[in-house]
Amino acid sequence: MKCVFRTAIVAALAANxxxxxxxxxxxxxxxxxxxxxxxxxxxxxxxxxxxxFADRKQGNCLACHANTDWSEQSFHGEVGPTMxxxxxxxxxxxxxxxxxNSKMVFEGTIMPAFYIDAGYTRALEKFEGKSILSAQQVExxxxxxxxxxxx
Amino acid sequence: MNLKLWxxxxxxxxxxxxAAQDSNALxxxxxxxxxxxxxxxxxxxxxxxxxxxxxxxxxxxxxxxDDFDNPGMIFVDxxxxxxxxxxxxxxxxxASCHENVEDFAGLRPTLPRVEDGELVTMENIINExxxxxxxxxxxxWSKGNMTAMTALIGLQSRGMPVNVAIDGDAAPFWxxxxxxxxxxxxxxxMACSNxxxxxxxxMIRADHLSQGQINGFPTYRLKNAKLNSSHGRxxxxxxxxRATPFKEGGEEFKALELxxxxxxxxxxxxxxxxxx
Numbered sequence: 001m002k003c004v005f006r007t008a009i010v011a012a013l014a015a016n017x018x019x020x021x022x023x024x025x026x027x028x029x030x031x032x033x034x035x036x037x038x039x040x041x042x043x044x045x046x047x048x049x050x051x052x053f054a055d056r057k058q059g060n061c062l063a064c065h066a067n068t069d070w071s072e073q074s075f076h077g078e079v080g081p082t083m084x085x086x087x088x089x090x091x092x093x094x095x096x097x098x099x100x101n102s103k104m105v106f107e108g109t110i111m112p113a114f115y116i117d118a119g120y121t122r123a124l125e126k127f128e129g130k131s132i133l134s135a136q137q138v139e140x141x142x143x144x145x146x147x148x149x150x151x
Numbered sequence: 152m153n154l155k156l157w158x159x160x161x162x163x164x165x166x167x168x169x170a171a172q173d174s175n176a177l178x179x180x181x182x183x184x185x186x187x188x189x190x191x192x193x194x195x196x197x198x199x200x201x202x203x204x205x206x207x208x209x210x211x212x213x214x215x216x217d218d219f220d221n222p223g224m225i226f227v228d229x230x231x232x233x234x235x236x237x238x239x240x241x242x243x244x245x246a247s248c249h250e251n252v253e254d255f256a257g258l259r260p261t262l263p264r265v266e267d268g269e270l271v272t273m274e275n276i277i278n279e280x281x282x283x284x285x286x287x288x289x290x291x292w293s294k295g296n297m298t299a300m301t302a303l304i305g306l307q308s309r310g311m312p313v314n315v316a317i318d319g320d321a322a323p324f325w326x327x328x329x330x331x332x333x334x335x336x337x338x339x340x341m342a343c344s345n346x347x348x349x350x351x352x353x354m355i356r357a358d359h360l361s362q363g364q365i366n367g368f369p370t371y372r373l374k375n376a377k378l379n380s381s382h383g384r385x386x387x388x389x390x391x392x393r394a395t396p397f398k399e400g401g402e403e404f405k406a407l408e409l410x411x412x413x414x415x416x417x418x419x420x421x422x423x424x425x426x427x
């Protein structure tokens with residue numbers, strides 16, 4: 001039973017045209033504040049990324065960033081800059097770097113690194129060794145941010 | 152790149168100034184309480200300190216301005232009963248040894264303090280009376296009887312300025328607390344300072360970030376309808392950043408309590424305060 005189950009998973013992974021679970025957090029290539037390559041090879045889903053942005057248990061980006069595109073929610077944070085027009089200010093590769101690990105772009109920032117699974121201390125047991133978002137969720141959020149243009 | 156960085160910093164700075172602490176004045180039953188003071192010299196990054204009261208909505212603020220409206224006072228009344236209640240093998244109550252709870256005026260602002268090389272908080276002092284002099288069971292750190300009693304005793308000092316010793320014997324504990332305050336922890340990798348020093352005055356989703364002062368503890372929270380210890384609050388903030396909290400009553404939180412108290416030097420004791 002267990003064996004059959006395993007095989008099914010392997011088959012599912014193999015079916016994925018990208019890198020299965022995606023590039024490992026330690027292998028993400030930051031070059032001058034940008035990550036050029038997709039973390040998964042699977043195009044991001046902007047609609048899913050929009051949900052991750054507001055979901056308190058996922059990105060919870062709205063906790064710190066106001067965003068007119070989410071005007072149906074009444075509480076927007078002010079800790080970071082507004083997301084309005086963010087795609088006019090940053091390229092896709094830069095946004096990928098900011099979401100994956102903002103500390104590689106903004107020194108000493110309060111913004112959490114969403115795609116690291118080590119390098120933090122005293123994490124609650126259920127989060128130990130895990131990243132806040134999955135590689136695909138990062139791609140989804142980036143696909144969403146890229147839609148936030150004003151110009 | 153650099154230019155973009157500057158622009159984003161500018162936007163962040165604007166957001167900060169738009170929603171700082173308010174300018175309301177706190178008086179409880181007509182008696183004014185200082186909610187603002189010049190920061191103590193040991194604070195390097197802050198000029199003025201403010202009570203958390205200044206960051207709350209006006210309806211929440213109003214609850215603290217009148218003892219009849221302050222839900223925390225119900226627990227203070229319960230503590231008055233506990234004060235006179237005999238408990239333990241020695242057949243004693245608090246009142247057997249301490250004639251008037253009013254005699255404790257002046258105690259709250261000086262705690263935690265070092266006694267015989269150990270950092271002691273009000274909870275420690277209360278439990279020492281219970282176990283050593285009454286022969287009774289110690290109370291749990293954040294349980295109702297303990298928070299009620301720390302509220303009753305703290306209330307006797309309401310209006311007095313926080314004034315803890317941080318030099319001499321206290322220095323190593325204070326240093327440890329300071330280090331904890333600035334150390335990032337948890338999956339979200341944040342320190343107390345990231346929210347309460349770098350970003351107070353801004354909204355973090357529906358919450359208005361204060362300086363994380365402890366001059367009002369134990370505090371009645373509308374969220375859980377009970378009195379909350381400062382260690383309980385530290386624990387909550389650590390869990391929010393997905394960090395394993397230190398133990399309530401443990402060495403780390405006691406050191407953090409001393410350090411936070413010292414960041415509030417000069418603010419009036421507000422016990423029991425009301426928060427959301």
